[in-house]
Amino acid sequence: MSKQKVAVITGSGQGIGKVLGERLANDGFSIVLSDINEQTLIETEKEFKNNGVEVTSFVGNVSKLDDQKALVKHAVDTFGSVDVFINNAGIEGEVAPIIEIDPKMVDPVLDINVKGVLFGIQAAANQMIEQKTGGKIINACSIAGQEGFEMLGPYTASKFAVKGITHSAAKELAKHKITVNSYCPGIVGTSMWERLDEKMMKFLGTKKGEAFEKYAEGIALGRTQTPEDVANLVSFLASPNADYITGQNILTDGGMVFN
Numbered sequence: 001m002s003k004q005k006v007a008v009i010t011g012s013g014q015g016i017g018k019v020l021g022e023r024l025a026n027d028g029f030s031i032v033l034s035d036i037n038e039q040t041l042i043e044t045e046k047e048f049k050n051n052g053v054e055v056t057s058f059v060g061n062v063s064k065l066d067d068q069k070a071l072v073k074h075a076v077d078t079f080g081s082v083d084v085f086i087n088n089a090g091i092e093g094e095v096a097p098i099i100e101i102d103p104k105m106v107d108p109v110l111d112i113n114v115k116g117v118l119f120g121i122q123a124a125a126n127q128m129i130e131q132k133t134g135g136k137i138i139n140a141c142s143i144a145g146q147e148g149f150e151m152l153g154p155y156t157a158s159k160f161a162v163k164g165i166t167h168s169a170a171k172e173l174a175k176h177k178i179t180v181n182s183y184c185p186g187i188v189g190t191s192m193w194e195r196l197d198e199k200m201m202k203f204l205g206t207k208k209g210e211a212f213e214k215y216a217e218g219i220a221l222g223r224t225q226t227p228e229d230v231a232n233l234v235s236f237l238a239s240p241n242a243d244y245i246t247g248q249n250i251l252t253d254g255g256m257v258f259n
């Protein structure tokens, strides 16, 4: 059994989740990767192993409670505990003005981004309560969880839900010494934004890359965000330096949304 603390990260086969795994491994955690995409998961696990990371992986769908419970069981069977659980997996859904939204566009976003976070918190918290060690649950929110973005109605709704769930869970779990916070990134250059840029072309009349650039123009610090920028905040939230912080949805966006 591992003596290192254990961090579980959903949606970590690629993008922000993968970089969170790299960062927390550098911080001294054993890493449990999880994703619905088995291919990227296998590749990322291999890469981590080649870099000497103590790592395991689990294929799962965050919107299924049984998968979340099985993920936690896999982490405990492999490394003995769950100390940090990051509900990172999320999808952008369709890009459309609200007057054109079809019911079919809404359910997948709410299933993954909202139910996924609720079920992840439940599975992780039950394990942390049983361990009697406390723990840290960290959710992926967004600038879109602080301010509504046009043509991203369902996604915005899902991230506002994450903000509220973070408050509720922090209040419920504080007595177990479990903190619950979220990170709210801005415009991060991952495959999510490649897809968003493509989908926005239809409504903005933009060419490839232009929507991404248009959003980037609104960033005070003058550049888009890297997953490593996000990892700087999450590394802090997973560390003892954040022991007295709970129920907070913290922006890391280079200056886009000013609360």
Ligand SMILES: NC(=O)C1=CN([C@@H]2O[C@H](COP(=O)(O)OP(=O)(O)OC[C@H]3O[C@@H](n4cnc5c(N)ncnc54)[C@H](O)[C@@H]3O)[C@@H](O)[C@H]2O)C=CC1
Residues within 6 Å of the ligand: 010, 011, 012, 013, 014, 015, 016, 017, 034, 035, 036, 037, 040, 060, 061, 062, 063, 088, 089, 090, 091, 092, 112, 140, 141, 142, 143, 184, 185, 186, 187, 188, 189, 190, 191, 192, 193
């Ligand atoms: N890229 C950005 O600009 C921003 C991203 N975020 C949030 O950060 C998180 C990560 O986003 P990115 O890395 O950019 O996206 P991404 O699309 O590059 O990666 C998301 C990962 O989640 C996995 N995933 C999707 N559905 C899943 C499911 N049902 N179960 C398990 N895994 C699933 C995907 O396979 C993929 O590996 C998301 O929650 C997103 O909403 C928040 C603000 C900005």
Ligand SMILES: CC(=O)C(C)=O
Residues within 6 Å of the ligand: 092, 142, 143, 144, 149, 185, 186, 187, 192
């Ligand atoms: C992808 C995202 O979270 C945006 C547009 O804020």
